[in-house]
Amino acid sequence: MAQADRTKSTVKMLFWLLVSGGLVFYMVHTYRSGQMIHWYYYTASVDGYAVNARAFIDATPERPARLAIVPAAVIDGLQAVPVQAGGRLPRGANGVIAMRELEAGRRVALDSAANTISVMVPSEIKEQKGFKYKDTYKHKGIRTNPWAGLWNVAIVLGLGLSLGLLAEGITDFCGLKIEKLDHVIGH
Amino acid sequence: MFEFAIAGVTCPVFLLVLVGLTVGMVGGFIGVGGGYMVTPALIVFGFPGYMASGIDMTHIAGKGLVSTVRHRQLGNIDWTLALTMIAGTMLGVELGVRLLVYFKDLGISGVVLLMTSVVLMFSLFLYTQIETRRAHKRIAELEREGKGALREVQTSNLPRLFQHIPLAPIIRCRTARVIISMWVIVLVGMVTGILAGFLGVGGGFIRVPALVYVVGASTHVAVGTDLVEIVVSGAYGALRHSIEGNVDMMAVLFMVLGALLGAQVGSIATAYVRGPAIRYILSYSLILATLGAALRLIYVMTGQQIEWLSLAAVVLTLGEMIFLCLFISSLVWFAVRRRRGKWVPEWVVSLVM
Numbered sequence: 001m002a003q004a005d006r007t008k009s010t011v012k013m014l015f016w017l018l019v020s021g022g023l024v025f026y027m028v029h030t031y032r033s034g035q036m037i038h039w040y041y042y043t044a045s046v047d048g049y050a051v052n053a054r055a056f057i058d059a060t061p062e063r064p065a066r067l068a069i070v071p072a073a074v075i076d077g078l079q080a081v082p083v084q085a086g087g088r089l090p091r092g093a094n095g096v097i098a099m100r101e102l103e104a105g106r107r108v109a110l111d112s113a114a115n116t117i118s119v120m121v122p123s124e125i126k127e128q129k130g131f132k133y134k135d136t137y138k139h140k141g142i143r144t145n146p147w148a149g150l151w152n153v154a155i156v157l158g159l160g161l162s163l164g165l166l167a168e169g170i171t172d173f174c175g176l177k178i179e180k181l182d183h184v185i186g187h
Numbered sequence: 188m189f190e191f192a193i194a195g196v197t198c199p200v201f202l203l204v205l206v207g208l209t210v211g212m213v214g215g216f217i218g219v220g221g222g223y224m225v226t227p228a229l230i231v232f233g234f235p236g237y238m239a240s241g242i243d244m245t246h247i248a249g250k251g252l253v254s255t256v257r258h259r260q261l262g263n264i265d266w267t268l269a270l271t272m273i274a275g276t277m278l279g280v281e282l283g284v285r286l287l288v289y290f291k292d293l294g295i296s297g298v299v300l301l302m303t304s305v306v307l308m309f310s311l312f313l314y315t316q317i318e319t320r321r322a323h324k325r326i327a328e329l330e331r332e333g334k335g336a337l338r339e340v341q342t343s344n345l346p347r348l349f350q351h352i353p354l355a356p357i358i359r360c361r362t363a364r365v366i367i368s369m370w371v372i373v374l375v376g377m378v379t380g381i382l383a384g385f386l387g388v389g390g391g392f393i394r395v396p397a398l399v400y401v402v403g404a405s406t407h408v409a410v411g412t413d414l415v416e417i418v419v420s421g422a423y424g425a426l427r428h429s430i431e432g433n434v435d436m437m438a439v440l441f442m443v444l445g446a447l448l449g450a451q452v453g454s455i456a457t458a459y460v461r462g463p464a465i466r467y468i469l470s471y472s473l474i475l476a477t478l479g480a481a482l483r484l485i486y487v488m489t490g491q492q493i494e495w496l497s498l499a500a501v502v503l504t505l506g507e508m509i510f511l512c513l514f515i516s517s518l519v520w521f522a523v524r525r526r527r528g529k530w531v532p533e534w535v536v537s538l539v540m
Contacts, residue, residue: 037193153245182337
């Protein structure tokens with residue numbers, strides 16, 4: 001009987017270790033490869049230019065960053081790809097500089113002759129819940145894949161369940177007796 | 188350091204694992220999601236406010252499930268109670284959000300929100316403290332009389348009042364050992380849901396006392412059952428935030444991995460303590476959160492001029508997490524010592540099994 005319990009707990013532990021390990025590997029792999037990010041930064045919600053905001057985080061009015069306007073499928077550094085509202089964002093994009101921002105000309109300016117966009121103020125300080133944080137073009141003008149929301153929930157619930165059952169398997173394997181509690185209430 | 192490409196933040200992984208671990212431990216022990224602790228911590232680590240809320244809510248769904256699995260094994264979940272309450276909770280959350288929008292339109296949401304938090308949490312703290320002290324004394328009396336006190340002792344008369352409401356259908360919650368009108372449970376879910384939706388929190392710190400003092404469940408069952416509610420509301424919140432683009436799944440992963448250990452310790456620790464010990468920790472958690480909210484309220488009411496108030500609120504919240512973890516660990520340590528027949532302080536005897 002004891003041997004059968006031991007075998008059962010070993011199988012349980014190994015099974016859930018494989019499942020949770022697989023989920024963790026899948027999450028890390030898709031994140032590292034950029035697949036998750038590509039799914040996340042899915043389509044543009046405004047007309048404008050898709051950019052990788054990280055590339056020009058140090059730009060200032062004195063030393064503006066110049067982004068070359070190129071119709072590319074992948075953004076590489078200081079590049080801006082024209083997109084229309086609802087259009088698929090290129091790989092590597094994490095924000096959109098809206099046309100109205102270019103027309104306002106306060107933080108960015110369009111140089112049609114040189115086919116470039118000059119970014120002068122990529123970030124600003126904002127108050128949010130009493131904390132200061134940088135607000136850049138990142139996350140602006142984008143729409144996420146609605147299925148990504150369901151995917152996130154499914155993954156996090158799958159991960160929670162597999163890790164919970166893995167922990168249960170480990171305690172069973174180690175022979176730690178976890179018994180049901182009695183819930184009689186005294187007064 | 189890890190570069191979180193979606194959140195656009197570079198942050199040490201161990202900090203996220205540590206937050207997951209501590210909040211997992213506290214949440215597994217008192218049955219709360221811990222949103223009021225995690226969001227300020229993430230903002231301190233550099234995550235934008237909207238991302239902090241999204242990551243927090245998504246991690247709560249995963250962490251809640253880790254704790255739920257263990258509480259199921261401990262027999263702390265009353266599924267009848269949990270499933271009956273979910274309907275009321277969902278309706279309540281929706282009403283709470285609408286109430287918030289109403290106050291927002293009036294332009295007074297921030298102050299009303301913080302004032303409601305402070306008054307509600309302080310009242311809950313007071314009632315829980317007074318009742319738990321009475322229960323603590325009663326256990327000590329029973330111990331002295333050699334009657335071997337039970338795991339749970341409650342001195343509140345409120346549950347008897349609510350259990351006698353003769354409104355059909357009357358349902359039997361076997362694990363909680365409660366026979367009560369279904370409408371009372373639905374109403375508890377709805378009222379706590381309204382408060383949760385209005386205050387923008389998971390609502391565990393309201394629901395656990397409500398399950399104990401209104402429904403009459405034991406504290407252990409209240410904790411386990413509430414975690415089921417937290418998984419459901421966390422999953423719904425995660426879906427909403429993910430669609431809005433407020434979630435970095437890699438940050439969620441690190442926090443859930445931290446919670447794996449923390450939630451186990453917190454959940455298993457409930458087996459070492461009596462109900463009043465959990466209620467004590469819950470009430471301390473409430474008063475510390477109240478202080479944090481009061482500091483933020485003063486900060487808002489003074490026109491956000493006194494910067495140190497905001498910082499003090501964060502420091503208090505982070506300090507609270509560490510304090511509660513140490514408190515829980517010390518209770519388990521004393522329980523183990525007592526089981527081995529070693530000396531433990533007198534005040535601990537009636538709190539541990």
